[in-house]
Amino acid sequence: METSEKKKTTRGRQRIEIKKIQKRSQLQVTFSKRRAGLFKKAGELSVLCSVDVAVIAVSPAGNVFAFGSPSADAVVNRFLGRDSSKDVGRGGQWKARYGEVEREREKAAGGGGFWWDRPVGELGLGELERYMAALEELKCKVRKRADELAVAAEMENDLPDNFLDSGSGTGGVMVNPFCDFEENYFDFGCNY
Amino acid sequence: METSEKKKTTRGRQRIEIKKIQKRSQLQVTFSKRRAGLFKKAGELSVLCSVDVAVIAVSPAGNVFAFGSPSADAVVNRFLGRDSSKDVGRGGQWKARYGEVEREREKAAGGGGFWWDRPVGELGLGELERYMAALEELKCKVRKRADELAVAAEMENDLPDNFLDSGSGTGGVMVNPFCDFEENYFDFGCNY
């Protein structure tokens, strides 16, 4: 029993300075881990407090990662159920598609992951629709508030199409739907 | 020294089930704490990995809370510097205002908080502008991706104005600008 019988196998978590990580490989790992952690936190917040939460991260490469509208219920219903006089038939169609994708994801996840935690390339349109609806919704709310500040006129601009030319196209969009089953959502014991 | 000299003053953090909090007062507290934690995490991620991150949370009451574009540099520059042929003079104006608000906030924060961590009602327009620009930007990216899925046509809709009638108007928008001073941003040792 030497003074230090068990040599520590690792140094455990180390404090790091919050500044740009230079080592590219480490940046990639940190981004993945922290993004997952951020999304989990967002999901928990949304469930605990029944709030719509959206998290979006654009990597330097231009990839889009997003966690969408946890308590999707209100947003989705509003989006699918609004005065879509010309899109009447679409609501049902999308819902169907939604369920379809959901089952696929559950299957794909196998138990460790979540169906919605997939790259955008593999996601159905329903998810993107919902995510964008939430974004639009939130943006409108902010705009409204700005309007109250009596400067709305200054905001009547839209971004150019080349606003982000660094995009490479391998990003991912995650949508967390478990809030739709408030009595029956999945357990949080996922490891991303 | 008795076997239990120091009676534990608290039980420390307790594990909680991730489901909707019923007690309204507790929900309010949890929302505040976790939202702050979520924003901090987002800020760290953005700095560590140099990524644009946006977090939006809409409370059941309809209040909007948002943390915007940590690595605001690219977004802000793009927004202020885009082809605003009719808004040429605004860029400088906004920048000036930005700095103005920044100094105010630093002063107001006093050392414990961040100037941008204030309710929207107290924020200048610059922050709202940047936040909305980031949102628009991100939304466009997602839309673009959806377009690649050959279903963009399905998305040419906009939300009605009454999309959120539960809004009470006391939400807040936080914009984290420290990324603009990558060499000189504030320390993260805040406790909110």
Add this chain to the structure above:
DNA sequence: TAAACTATGCTTAGCAA
């Protein structure tokens, strides 16, 4: 109502596979 306090649960940096 909001802020401060702690003990404990949770996240994650550094490795390893």
Add this chain to the structure above:
DNA sequence: ATTGCTAAGCATAGTTT
């Protein structure tokens, strides 16, 4: 590139002020 491990840093539930 991911995934799992461990230890230590960090976030936060319950409580007090």
